[in-house]
Amino acid sequence: MTEIIKTEAFVIKVRKYGESSKIVSLYSEKFGKINAIAKGARKPKSKFANCLDIFSLVSLVIYKKTTTHLHLISDCDLIKSYYKISENLDKYEIALKIFELIYITLHEEEENKKLFDLLKRTMQNLDKINENVNNLYFHFLIKFGENFGYAYNFERCAKCNTNIIGAGNDGKKIVFDFSRGGPLCSKCETVVMQPQIINLGILKILNKFESVNDGLELTNIRLNSDEINEIEKFLFGYLRYHISGLRELKSQKILKKLK
Ligand SMILES: [Zn+2]
Known part of the structure; x- marks a missing residue:
């Protein structure tokens, strides 16, 4: 059976397929992560030209089949391309990491409106600001977890x-206990099996990050490179502790070489 659906979606991964087509992975508002084929999308005069590129927010009409996980895109309107993010290496790295994280952790066809909205807001903010952009990534990681x-x-x-x-x-x-998702006082710290050690100063910063709904409120907080590294290691370590099989992000390694 096939149903015709319309949804907003972010293009999270693009692959060439055959002579002229594309297979795209999407994170959609109504169906979560889905894969779809856009036939002829690489032809210069294709109706999909400039529409199905990574980071783009699009409005799609899809023939969604119940028998397969590869659906067919019949129409695509570009809402926002976010190509400008790629012009700034820091912002590009953050967007790549976020999209890779979504790609490797989420199951197909699980609607999650809250996560879609978080992604949308994070991309809007990332597009808007040029300073302290890592704060947006850390805010995303906390809310994602x-x-x-x-x-x-x-x-x-x-x-x-x-x-x-x-x-x-x-x-x-x-001492921070990943299994409980919180710090331990000096009297209780002996109960933890795998203690994570974190500075009180970092804990205060993270508390601030956690307390806001919109990462834009955090973009005036300046962190030094040690703090950035420590926070990233901590937050990603927390996700890896809880999400089994989560590997290190490839985008991280690639971008480190470029810098
Ligand atoms: Zn205690």
């Missing part, structure tokens, strides 16, 4: 609820 059901708490001991970020200097070492 929470969307999966792995909530964070950066404020209180995950075992006894004692306030942790209220006392001590920023260099103080804090």
Whole structure:
């Protein structure tokens, strides 16, 4: 059976297919991750020209089949191309990492409107700003994890609820428990099997990041390169702890070589 559907979607991966076609992976508003073929999309005068490129937000009409996971795109309107993101290496890296993360972690055809909206807002913000862009990535990683059901708490001991970020200097070492999604106070820290050590200063920054709904509110926070590396390692480590089989992102390795 085939149904005709219309949905907004981001193009998360593009592959050439045959002489002139493209197979695209999409993250769609109504059906989550789906794969579809656009026949003749690489011909210069194709109706899909300039529409199905990576990062693009498009409005699609798709013949969605129930018997296969490869659907057929019949029409495509470009809503926003986001090609400008590719002109800035930092922004390009962030967008690639986000799209790869979605591609490798999500199952096909699972609608998740909240995640779609998070992606949409993150891309809009990434397009808009040029400074402290990593903050948008970290905000996305936190909200992405929470969307999966792995909530964070950066404020209180995950075992006894004692306030942790209220006392001590920023260099103080804090034990963080990935399995509980929160820090542990000095009395409780012995219970954790795989302790993650994090500075109190970083914990405070992450608490701020977690508390906002729109990453744009974070773009005036300037982090140094040590903080950026530590936060990225921490947040990605948290996702890897919870999402089994999540490997390191390829985009990360490729972009590091370019820089
Ligand atoms: Zn405690």
